[in-house]
Amino acid sequence: MFHAKEYVKAESLEQAYELNQKRSNVLVGGMMWLKMSSGNRNTVIDISGLGLNQIEETEDEFRIGCMCSLRDLELHEGLNRYFDGAFRECTRWIVGTQFRNGATVGGSIFGRFGFSDILTCMMVLDTYVELYKGGTVSLEEFAQMKYSRDILVRIIIKKDGRKAAYVSQRRSKTDFPLIAVAAAKKEDMWYISVGARPSKAALVSRPVQTGCEISDQAKEAVSLFSFGSNLRGSADYRKSLAEIYVRRLMEQLSGEEA
Numbered sequence: 266m267f268h269a270k271e272y273v274k275a276e277s278l279e280q281a282y283e284l285n286q287k288r289s290n291v292l293v294g295g296m297m298w299l300k301m302s303s304g305n306r307n308t309v310i311d312i313s314g315l316g317l318n319q320i321e322e323t324e325d326e327f328r329i330g331c332m333c334s335l336r337d338l339e340l341h342e343g344l345n346r347y348f349d350g351a352f353r354e355c356t357r358w359i360v361g362t363q364f365r366n367g368a369t370v371g372g373s374i375f376g377r378f379g380f381s382d383i384l385t386c387m388m389v390l391d392t393y394v395e396l397y398k399g400g401t402v403s404l405e406e407f408a409q410m411k412y413s414r415d416i417l418v419r420i421i422i423k424k425d426g427r428k429a430a431y432v433s434q435r436r437s438k439t440d441f442p443l444i445a446v447a448a449a450k451k452e453d454m455w456y457i458s459v460g461a462r463p464s465k466a467a468l469v470s471r472p473v474q475t476g477c478e479i480s481d482q483a484k485e486a487v488s489l490f491s492f493g494s495n496l497r498g499s500a501d502y503r504k505s506l507a508e509i510y511v512r513r514l515m516e517q518l519s520g521e522e523a
């Protein structure tokens with residue numbers, strides 16, 4: 266657990282941003298990840314009083330405040346209806362209910378963790394990250410950006426008609442994923458994301474090839490990702506799992522028997 270001298274409950278994003286420019290200060294989401302770190306900090310910046318814990322649904326998009334919890338994603342009716350339960354599936358294996366009530370969407374996306382189920386799932390949707398100073402950027406671009414001291418204010422997911430599905434495999438329930446796979450389909454395009462490779466989720470977009478076996482399309486998509494080894498599994502094992510899961514998700518989204 267880290268130690269801090271001061272605690273400030275920010276009254277505005279500008280105040281939080283100014284405080285966050287000091288390297289000795291730390292902005293916190295749910296603090297579930299940060300509390301595992303050690304060392305001394307000057308000021309903890311808490312943005313929980315800024316009304317950023319809402320998921321708003323409009324005709325065109327979902328607007329998810331950075332302080333929404335993973336449990337909010339898991340239970341949100343609109344998100345799960347529109348994306349066929351993908352948010353329930355990508356959250357429900359993360360540690361436990363109490364944990365998901367604490368961990369935030371902002372902390373999960375800002376962290377860009379290799380094992381992130383949330384990053385993998387959101388990557389296949391038409392998703393944007395709203396940064397306080399940096400403006401709005403696509404999630405794909407944000408995932409590649411260097412860490413900065415900006416504030417992730419909200420996530421925006423467009424309702425562009427994509428159908429989505431998600432699956433992960435863990436060596437034991439509630440462990441970090443060994444592989445995480447999301448797929449989405451819109452008209453004649455596939456969007457495939459593979460996370461926990463063990464590096465962070467990346468996106469591959471491919472045209473739907475009519476007359477080509479789904480298993481071949483899945484193999485081709487997976488060949489565009491790189492895989493590595495760690496204590497949870499080897500690169501070869503991850504690659505073969507990814508081929509199986511991408512095929513199953515493609516079949517599911519095409520309405521075929523998996």
Ligand SMILES: Cc1cc2nc3c(=O)[nH]c(=O)nc-3n(C[C@H](O)[C@H](O)[C@H](O)COP(=O)(O)OP(=O)(O)OC[C@H]3O[C@@H](n4cnc5c(N)ncnc54)[C@H](O)[C@@H]3O)c2cc1C
Pocket residue numbers: 291292293294295296297298299300301331335358359360367368369370371372373374375376380381382383384415416417418439440441442
């Ligand atoms: C034991 C454990 C197991 C986990 N297992 C999984 C898993 O299986 N799958 C999975 O997807 N995730 C997993 N996670 C990660 C978890 O789901 C959260 O992503 C993580 O805890 C970060 O969210 P937080 O709210 O706790 O962020 P914090 O710990 O508060 O912050 C994390 C980082 O993000 C920064 N930050 C937070 N909010 C913002 C913001 N709005 N703007 C800018 N910077 C911000 C902080 O400064 C810090 O650097 C696990 C975490 C732990 C501790």
